[in-house]
Amino acid sequence: MPDRQAVIDLLNRLTDPVTGGGLMDGGKVKGLVVAEDRAGFVLEVDQAEVACYAPLRDQAEAALKALPGITRVSVILTAETTSAPARRTAGLSKEAVDQGRPKAPVPTDRPDHVRRVIAVGSGKGGVGKSTVAVNLAAALSQRGLRVGLLDADVHGPSLPTMLGISGKPDYVDGKMEPHRAHGLAAMSVGLLTGASDAMVWRGPMASQALTQMLTQTRWGTEAEPLDVLVVDLPPGTGDVHLSLIQKTPLDGAIIVTTPQEVALADARRARALFGKVGTPVLGLVQTMSGDIFGTDGGPAEAGRLGIPLLADIPLDAAVRRAGDSGTPLLIDVAEGEVAEAFASLAKAVAAALTLKA
Numbered sequence: 001m002p003d004r005q006a007v008i009d010l011l012n013r014l015t016d017p018v019t020g021g022g023l024m025d026g027g028k029v030k031g032l033v034v035a036e037d038r039a040g041f042v043l044e045v046d047q048a049e050v051a052c053y054a055p056l057r058d059q060a061e062a063a064l065k066a067l068p069g070i071t072r073v074s075v076i077l078t079a080e081t082t083s084a085p086a087r088r089t090a091g092l093s094k095e096a097v098d099q100g101r102p103k104a105p106v107p108t109d110r111p112d113h114v115r116r117v118i119a120v121g122s123g124k125g126g127v128g129k130s131t132v133a134v135n136l137a138a139a140l141s142q143r144g145l146r147v148g149l150l151d152a153d154v155h156g157p158s159l160p161t162m163l164g165i166s167g168k169p170d171y172v173d174g175k176m177e178p179h180r181a182h183g184l185a186a187m188s189v190g191l192l193t194g195a196s197d198a199m200v201w202r203g204p205m206a207s208q209a210l211t212q213m214l215t216q217t218r219w220g221t222e223a224e225p226l227d228v229l230v231v232d233l234p235p236g237t238g239d240v241h242l243s244l245i246q247k248t249p250l251d252g253a254i255i256v257t258t259p260q261e262v263a264l265a266d267a268r269r270a271r272a273l274f275g276k277v278g279t280p281v282l283g284l285v286q287t288m289s290g291d292i293f294g295t296d297g298g299p300a301e302a303g304r305l306g307i308p309l310l311a312d313i314p315l316d317a318a319v320r321r322a323g324d325s326g327t328p329l330l331i332d333v334a335e336g337e338v339a340e341a342f343a344s345l346a347k348a349v350a351a352a353l354t355l356k357a
Contacts, residue, residue, distance in 0.1 A: 004034040010063055017052045023060065028053075038168065039064050040074035040192060042209075053077060072168035074192040076209055113220035114148070116228040116353050117248055118282070121274075122256040123266025125235035128287035128313065129256040130158045131323055132345075133232035136254075138328035139346030141183040145227040145355055148178065148185040148219045152244060153234035154209050157190030164326020168192060175218045182331055185226065187217045211247060227355055235266075245277045251353055252282040254310065259289060259297030271305050282352050283310035285345060290315040311345035313338060 011029060012022030019026045032041040043060070045053045057077045064073040111117075120133040130153070137149045151159035160166055163186055169176040178185040189209055220226035233241055244250070253274045257267035267284065274281050284305065286298025289312050302309040313319070316338050322329035333339050349355075 004032075006067065007032070007034050007039050007064065010067065011060065014056060014059055014063065017056060018049060023056065037070060038072035038074070039067070039070050040072075040076075043075060043077045045077070050077065072192075074168065076212060078209075111215050111217065111219050111229065111248070113222060113225040114229045115225055116251045116355060117231065118228060118349070118353065119231045119233050119244065119250055119253045119279070120256060121233035121241065121253060121270050122235060122263075123269040124257070124263050125156075127256050127258045127263050128319075129235070130162060130232050131319055132254070132256050132285050132287065132311075132313070133230050134159070134162045134323075135328050135330055135342040136345055136349065137184050137230045138182060138330045139342045140228060140230070140350060140355070142330060142343075143346055143350060143355075145350070146185075146220065146224060147183070148187075148226045148229040150213060150217075150229060150231045151186070151188030151190060152210050152213075152231050154189045156234065157188045158323075159186055159188040159232065160190040161326060162323045162328070166191065169217075172218065175216050176213070178217050178219065182328055185219055187213050189213065210244060214244070214248060228353065241273060242277075245274075245279055250279045252280050252349075254282050254285055254349070255307075256285045256287060257298055257301065258287055259294040261297065264297050264301045267301060268305070271307070281305075281307050282349060283308035285309075285311045285313065287313040288315045289313060308348070310348050311341045313341050 008024050011024040014023040015021070016023050016026035016028070023029060028044055030042040030044045033039065043053060043057055054077060057075050061073050061075045064070055064075070120129055120136065122129045130151075133149065137147045141147045149159065149163075151157045163179075163181045163184070165179045165181050165186060167179075169179060169187065169191055171177070176187065178187045179191065180186070214231075219229060231244065233244070253270075255267050255270050255274075257263045271281060284298060284302040284307055286309065289295045289298070292315060295312070298312060299309050314337055318333055318336070319329055319338060322332065325332075330339055330342055
């Protein structure tokens with residue numbers, strides 16, 4: 001186990017370019033994680049300071065990698081706007097600061113070499129959203145498509161467990177190489193941190209992490225572009241959702257819900273979010289259908305919302321076993337009601353997005 005104090009001491013030996021003191025003492029290191037064989041943190045600076053802190057981020061990564069026992073390092077540089085106290089101190093208005101400083105680059109297009117991007121979301125956690133995202137991706141891959149899967153739940157990443165992958169991704173020419181598992185290209189913040197680490201990040205930090213994974217991952221190449229990138233959104237309708245929608249045009253969204261009213265109410269909120277930003281909703285997927293939770297809620301809600309019911313996934317222990325084992329259900333179970341439901345879902349999505357192998 002790396003020594004946390006040793007990491008702190010090392011960071012303080014690096015000079016903060018603004019304060020002139022140690023980096024850790026400067027207060028810009030957020031969410032420091034030291035666990036097992038890895039270390040990482042978010043370097044949160046003002047947008048006007050991005051250029052001068054970029055070399056320091058690289059220095060910090062190199063220094064951490066040189067520490068005994070640490071083989072995986074992640075330092076994320078995130079920018080926030082100039083604070084109100086700082087503006088007052090300088091005697092400037094926010095508008096004057098915005099006009100006078102260099103702008104941090106903000107991606108406004110889909111990732112390089114990706115033909116389609118779709119999001120799988122829900123207004124509520126625990127409804128099987130990640131299960132749907134993983135098995136939809138696997139089913140699309142089985143149709144002969146090149147498929148990527150991005151785990152955008154920066155606070156509760158489940159993709160590493162559900163795909164049986166671990167370890168920090170390699171960097172090649174400034175971009176991260178996604179993990180390859182079960183025919184899928186996969187990326188998750190859970191690959192950058194320890195399995196049990198708590199990501200204590202505020203909204204802008206989480207959004208920046210998502211943006212970096214989305215745009216700085218080598219999803220495809222010019223010769224072999226990705227046919228579709230499936231993004232597993234976190235629960236709710238917050239900062240991460242808005243960051244993705246604002247910075248990457250989505251070709252469609254899928255809403256996941258269970259039959260219960262408490263989940264359906266949150267599904268309506270997700271539908272409202274996508275509607276407000278102009279993202280086409282491909283349809284609704286009902287999960288955990290059966291005697292325990294009921295069967296009619298999802299189909300009725302799809303009718304009320306005016307969207308198709310894309311799939312009705314029954315409550316089945318095989319789904320849980322597949323998620324825990326690190327292998328998508330469709331890989332081990334090619335037949336049966338659940339497998340057929342996911343295959344039908346992939347067929348409907350492929351048709352809606354005009355995806356062809």
